[in-house]
Amino acid sequence: MKNICLPIYLLVFGLCWSLNTGSAQSGSQWESLSAADGSEPVQRHEAAFVRIGEKFYLLGGRGIRPVSIYDPQSQTWTLGQKPPVEIHHFQPVVYNDKVYIIGAxxxxxxxxxxxxxxxxxDPATDEWSEGATIPENRRRGSxxxxxxxxxxxxxxxxKDGHRGDHKTWLDVYDPQTNTWEQLPDAPRARDHFQAVVVKHKLYLxxxxxxAAPDNVFNDLEGKVDVYDLKKGTWSTISEELxxxxxxLFLAxxxxxxxxxxxxxxxxxQLAHSEMEVLNTKKGSWESWSPMIQGRHGTGAIVYKGQLIVASGCGNRGGSPELKTMEVYNLK
Structure with missing residues (x-):
């Protein structure tokens, strides 16, 4: 197995980037990662953490905050531009090496x-821009x-902030033609979640x-709904989260x-640190080692055989916002 390792002074953080990946072993543990020059990201939550090429990007969050950019080769954080408007409660996607934010x-x-x-x-130019108008009757956040x-x-x-009007909607947007299409509704509404595609299926x-102010945190959804992108049909996995x-955030x-x-x-009170893993072939769950620091409202990156998280919030609600980063070896 060929490895690309960081400079020797960072080996204390367990950072050896592997070209080969496999299933995580039960002995793997999360380790803290610090920048070589002491630089830190801008604290934020209800934000996003994504990789484009060889760099990582923290974007959005409450308030209007500049992009934080991490270079894993130099192990340093730098600042990018602020967005044109406050953007929070969103899951970004990367398309044609640009970050698209819809449903924020x-x-x-x-x-x-x-x-x-x-x-x-656009990370290549460090510029923000407005894209297509979202159909008025399909706008929502989270x-x-x-x-x-x-x-x-x-x-x-x-639809209505944290107060209600939850949606079961499923839409598809074509960025090449700027067209929108409504698809069959999901079996159940949810917010503050993430979605991911594995093979030809979309998992929620x-x-x-x-439901602010009285029931913000407690009406939780454990079921995993799955949309078959080829058949255009919904199903639900029998085993709940x-x-x-x-x-939470997914990878x-x-x-x-x-x-x-x-x-x-x-x-x-504390944000959750659990790492639970869905085997989509079996429809069953595994428990892997928890993070050092519980956090919510951020993202996870897979890069050269490692799983990396950064920022987010350490408690339920909005504080404290974190600057820390952690790494987990996928052996």
């Missing part, structure tokens, strides 16, 4: 409003997004039905598995 919220809790247009970030065959699928979400995992939670790893990380619930 803007404004203050609890009555945040859905953004009316697609927002695009939706789940994924790309399949050059089209972007937008699932569920919430976790989330809740927010073992730890029901919202504000796909080898052997058709979906990693579920972090989140928040009403029954504990």
């Amino acid at each position: 919220l803007t404004g203050q809790y609890p009555g945040e409003t859905p953004l009316p247009k697609v927002i695009i970030y 939706a789940g997004l994924s790309v399949y065959k050059d089209k972007i699928y937008i699932a569920c979400g919430i 995992v976790g989330g809740r039905r927010s 073992p730890t029901k939670r919202a504000g 796909t790893v080898p052997k058709n598995k979906i990693v579920v990380l972090g989140g928040e619930t009403g029954d504990q």
